[in-house]
Amino acid sequence: QQQVKQSPQSLIVQKGGISIINCAYENTAFDYFPWYQQFPGKGPALLIAIRPDVSEKKEGRFTISFNKSAKQFSLHIMDSQPGDSATYFCAASAQGAQKLVFGQGTRLTINP
Amino acid sequence: EAGVVQSPRYKIIEKKQPVAFWCNPISGHNTLYWYLQNLGQGPELLIRYENEEAVDDSQLPKDRFSAERLKGVDSTLKIQPAELGDSAVYLCASSLGSPYNEQFFGPGTRLTVL
Numbered sequence: 001q002q003q004v005k006q007s008p009q010s011l012i013v014q015k016g017g018i019s020i021i022n023c024a025y026e027n028t029a030f031d032y033f034p035w036y037q038q039f040p041g042k043g044p045a046l047l048i049a050i051r052p053d054v055s056e057k058k059e060g061r062f063t064i065s066f067n068k069s070a071k072q073f074s075l076h077i078m079d080s081q082p083g084d085s086a087t088y089f090c091a092a093s094a095q096g097a098q099k100l101v102f103g104q105g106t107r108l109t110i111n112p
Numbered sequence: 113e114a115g116v117v118q119s120p121r122y123k124i125i126e127k128k129q130p131v132a133f134w135c136n137p138i139s140g141h142n143t144l145y146w147y148l149q150n151l152g153q154g155p156e157l158l159i160r161y162e163n164e165e166a167v168d169d170s171q172l173p174k175d176r177f178s179a180e181r182l183k184g185v186d187s188t189l190k191i192q193p194a195e196l197g198d199s200a201v202y203l204c205a206s207s208l209g210s211p212y213n214e215q216f217f218g219p220g221t222r223l224t225v226l
Contacts, residue, residue: 006154032212043116043203043217044155051212089154098143098211099168102154 004092006103014111019077021106023090026071030092034100035064035075038087047088048075080110114138116218118204124224130192133221137185137206144181145215146189147203155203155217161187162209191223199225 006023013019023033034049050057050064050073057064063076077084090103117136125131137144142163147155158177160168163184172179176195181187191198201220207213 034214041219043205043219045217046214049212049214091154095211098160098207098209099157100155100215102156105152105154 004090004101004103006090006106008106009104010107010109012109012111013080015080015082017080017110019080019084019108019110020074021088021090021108022072022074023092023103024070024072025092027092027094028071029094030101032093033064033066033073034091034093035062036089036091036102038089038105044089077108080108082110082112084108085110116204116206116216118202118218118221120221121219122222122224124226125194127196127225128193130190131194131223132191133189133202133204133223135187135189135204135218137187137204138216141206141208141216142184143207143209143213144187145205145207146179146187147205147217149201149203149220151200158189194223194225196225199223 004025035047036044037047038044048059048062050066052068055066061078066073088106091100093100119134144161146158149155159172159179161181179189201222203217203220205215205217207215
């Protein structure tokens with residue numbers, strides 16, 4: 001019940017396209033859903049986060065869509081750029097941001 | 113503002129040897145986390161500190177792993193003895209500790225056990 005399942009494992013998108021990564025969870029006590037971006041040799045960095053009182057949050061080219069009834073949330077990257085090539089992790093927490101459970105990660109490659 | 117500092121960045125040891133990792137969190141961050149990240153996987157929480165107190169160590173393998181956070185600032189994670197399966201990246205993160213505050217991650221220490 002503590003798991004967060006992420007898909008796909010890897011994704012290749014053409015420059016300018018839309019990248020979509022999906023996550024699903026079981027624990028209805030989760031109340032914080034962040035997405036992290038990780039470059040090789042670096043630690044994860046927070047990209048965008050959402051709480052379940054809203055269904056969508058947009059920051060620049062990055063949007064989280066949240067479906068509480070389906071227990072699913074997704075990351076959309078619009079106008080994907082080669083610099084977006086990285087590994088993306090969804091996460092969830094039942095105690096604010098203090099105990100994060102991470103998905104397995106998606107390796108995103110943006111082809112120029 | 114300086115980020116989370118970890119050292120060493122890389123460590124190679126023989127199995128059964130001890131190893132220690134050091135973390136200096138962002139100034140003023142009272143909450144500190146140690147995570148384990150296996151290759152191709154997401155980070156997994158090992159232990160969380162609120163100031164000097166370990167408030168969540170349920171995932172820490174206490175037979176060989178230990179951690180301390182003296183004076184509520186720097187922290188050290190130790191493995192003794194190391195096993196082949198301990199090869200991974202050990203990440204340290206810190207936050208202001210209030211619910212929904214962002215966790216800032218360090219670059220990690222990549223451990224290889226031979």
